[in-house]
Amino acid sequence: MGLIGHGAATRAKRPEKQETWGGASPGNDRIQTDPMSWTDERIATLKKMWESGSTASQIADELGGVSRNAVIGKAHRLGLKARPSPVKPNEEKPEVKKPAAAPAPKPAAKRPQVAATPAPAHTPEPEPRPAPRAEIPSQPVPNPTGDMPRIVSVGPGGFLRQGPGDQQPPIPPAPPRRLVPAKPSPEIADKTSLLDLNDKVCRWPMGHPGEADFHFCGEAVNPGFPYCVEHCGRAYQAQLPRGARRPPPPLPFGGPRVR
DNA sequence: CCCTGATTCGC
DNA sequence: GCGAATCAGG
Numbered sequence: 001m002g003l004i005g006h007g008a009a010t011r012a013k014r015p016e017k018q019e020t021w022g023g024a025s026p027g028n029d030r031i032q033t034d035p036m037s038w039t040d041e042r043i044a045t046l047k048k049m050w051e052s053g054s055t056a057s058q059i060a061d062e063l064g065g066v067s068r069n070a071v072i073g074k075a076h077r078l079g080l081k082a083r084p085s086p087v088k089p090n091e092e093k094p095e096v097k098k099p100a101a102a103p104a105p106k107p108a109a110k111r112p113q114v115a116a117t118p119a120p121a122h123t124p125e126p127e128p129r130p131a132p133r134a135e136i137p138s139q140p141v142p143n144p145t146g147d148m149p150r151i152v153s154v155g156p157g158g159f160l161r162q163g164p165g166d167q168q169p170p171i172p173p174a175p176p177r178r179l180v181p182a183k184p185s186p187e188i189a190d191k192t193s194l195l196d197l198n199d200k201v202c203r204w205p206m207g208h209p210g211e212a213d214f215h216f217c218g219e220a221v222n223p224g225f226p227y228c229v230e231h232c233g234r235a236y237q238a239q240l241p242r243g244a245r246r247p248p249p250p251l252p253f254g255g256p257r258v259r
Numbered sequence: 260c261c262c263t264g265a266t267t268c269g270c
Numbered sequence: 271g272c273g274a275a276t277c278a279g280g
Contacts, residue, residue, distance in 0.1 A: 038272085056264065070273050072264060077271070083264075 038074055050075050053083070192218030202228035204235070 038046075042063055049059045056075070060068040075081065192201060192215050202217035203226045219228035227235050 055262090057262085067273070068264090069275080073266090073273055074271090076265075081265090 043074070043078065046071060046074060047078065047080060050080050050083070191215030199226070202226070202231055204228070204231035 045063060046059055049062065050056075050071075054062075056068040056071045060066050060071045063071070066074075191206075200221060202219040202221050204217035206215050206217060217228055217231055219230070221227060222229045222232045225232050225235075
């Protein structure tokens with residue numbers, strides 16, 4: 001006794017999103033009705049974007065009519081999951097508590113969650129972690145003494161450039177992507193691997209670091225450049241003036257929705 | 260504070 | 271099955 005069930009006292013109600021398609025005016029038949037159920041297409045888009053690394057918010061915004069929670073819930077129901085989640089590194093650590101400090105029983109009476117989770121605390125899954133993977137050197141460029149003659153090369157874009165040393169590559173060409181736990185699938189048989197790199201072959205990364213088939217271009221370099229002619233055209237681009245930002249990332253999703 | 264995803268639980 | 275409410279880490 002003595003325990004008075006004080007409901008949510010300071011719990012501010014924060015309806016994440018209560019989008020109501022108020023636009024559904026009477027007489028408006030034809031077009032899809034409110035249900036907005038998870039059609040196959042919507043699910044497909046959800047999957048695609050989810051696996052693509054898009055955030056739940058973006059997916060929800062793209063799909064429209066659904067909250068990000070709905071997206072997350074659906075994704076989990078679909079069996080999707082596993083993405084860098086801010087909260088969920090839970091890994092039972094054996095013997096890390098102090099016997100003297102006591103278990104420090106947490107009241108945790110914040111909410112009647114009825115958890116009742118026995119939590120066996122058994123982790124019979126050692127899961128052997130593969131050794132760390134070598135990283136790509138940003139710019140190994142052995143370029144030793146300045147014995148390199150001043151070569152003026154012409155890029156595909158018709159640009160002129162001095163030899164290395166006068167200028168450094170402006171932007172790193174490696175598109176940052178989701179890192180994966182390194183798969184043991186050396187499918188890079190005839191591919192140019194990290195060890196195959198030298199100043200004669202193109203260092204343009206193909207794929208994403210950490211992936212099984214990650215390798216390098218390996219084509220003959222454009223004289224004076226770390227990349228071949230083709231990739232020079234991608235690595236060295238004129239700086240666009242402010243205001244002319246470049247937001248055109250490939251949109252491989254099913255429905256190119258324009259807003 | 261914002262963001263994120265995970266989870267719970269009423270519907 | 272769905273998703274708001276809530277939790278929790280960055």
